[in-house]
Amino acid sequence: MNPRARLLLGALLAVLLLLPAFASNYVISVATLILYFAFTGQAWNVMMGFAGQLSLGHSLYVGVGAYVAAAMFVNLGIGPWLGLWVAILVCMALGAAIGFLAFRFGISGVYFALLTIAFAEFTRVGFDHLQWTGGSGGLFLKVAQREQMDLLNFRGPPAMYYYAILALAAGALALCAWLLRSRAGYYWQAIRENEEAAQALGINTFRYKMFAVLISSAMTAVSGVFFAFYYNNLFPEQIFHISRSIEIILGPIIGGIGTLFGPVLGAFVLTVLADGITELLALFGVEVPGVKQVFYGVVLLGVVMFLPNGIWPSLAKKIGVGK
């Protein structure tokens, strides 16, 4: 990282740290959403951007992570700090199962993506009928006392959630930066670029693909736990839906797949613009359902046509920072 990049990143972090001091609750909620997508996109990026394994079913890990921690909290009275670890372990086991099935039997590319969708879909159907978590009727957490901060149960004011997700997003960025410069990071990129050549250079491709899936599913589980305790309600139809998976991957695609800062930038661009358009239309008294989806489509089209590598690589060049 060059000095300029260091400076810009420091400035960004300072602004984000001070944000709750001067911003309204609305701004904080938008910023929380951006950071949530930045963090989850980063998790997906480990699998697809670094190791080249396309998952179109990441809602599986968000959903299972959310449900595990929430159900433990609601049904058993076990707090999120323990639930978090259980959620991570369960999601890693799921990721390991999918990865093992796919990589052991040579399922790759589009077929691997289909497998990930299938797992997310039948988990959705399963949760629809799982009465312990409320079935299709949903699972609800008691809404937090906004004024009181209860760190032990992760209930509190918006700023608490904001700082939690900020820490997660920053931590994920640092973790990914470190991973990318490690042997595993180089091996992942080699597998992404040409698996046969990677294997000929002594890389146990099965092991390293599994490693990518495990890290990605663990990180996504964390984002699921955050989701559950931030939104307080979970419905299988929503959380496991494929549109949720698509939402997760749009950020990194638009920002720049495989780049470190792409998921962050993509999350920012998408969330701010989508919210902005909704607000703008509301200003004129127009309320069009689905305008967000149309907008996502248009942005995706534009990026694919004009910036096929995403926004970040060309922006990084312009402002003179490295990848």
Added chain:
Amino acid sequence: MRPLLEVRSIAKSFRGLKAVANASFEVPQGGIVALIGPNGAGKTTCFNMIAGVFAPDTGEIMFEGRRIDGRRPDQICVAGIGRTFQIVKPFAGLSVLDNVIVGAFNRTKHLAEARKASESILDQLGLGPKRDLPASSLTLPDRKRLEVARALATGPKMLLLDEVMAGLRPTECDQMVEVFRELNARDGLTILLIEHVMRAVMALAQQIVVLHHGEIIALGTPQQVVRDPAVLECYLGEETEV
């Protein structure tokens, strides 16, 4: 001394088509052996069996006295055999240096060490000035060099070269030959190469194995092989008769 690589009557068929039938040869420690023959003779199939891409139907392959046939490509590489691909397979999105660093991670966990080793290999192959370019921007001869650099970076005891001279100009070919000679003389690197460029074969090989229709039809020193009537007929052409 026991040969580094022993290939014992290996055979491989693809849907009834015999690609390699009952081939046996050896590569001595520190030797340079060339595998030649017309297109479709089974040379690359031989290579792929040694490199672990697929296992032979019958026969066995020994490296340093241990059986390696049927092992995975990555295990073969870790055992000490580096290979290049005839159809080059660069990591197109990575820089030239990063391509080689991936290989160098086979012998060290540390990025700094891997980078240092990679830089010196790139310098040796004349790719030093291009190390920060993306591999996708290289010309074909440079991609061939990159294949070699990457395989060398894994720190092999034996190098399998699959037509790395193809497409090189005669002077470039001579430079490459010089690099291999030096690696062989200085580091004791053992080399098994498939090559059509006879100029390189004659300059490098101590032993030549000639394959035709999957069978070995001649085996010997370069001088013996180029005089062999069977080789002249099927591969080198009768007009080159000495």
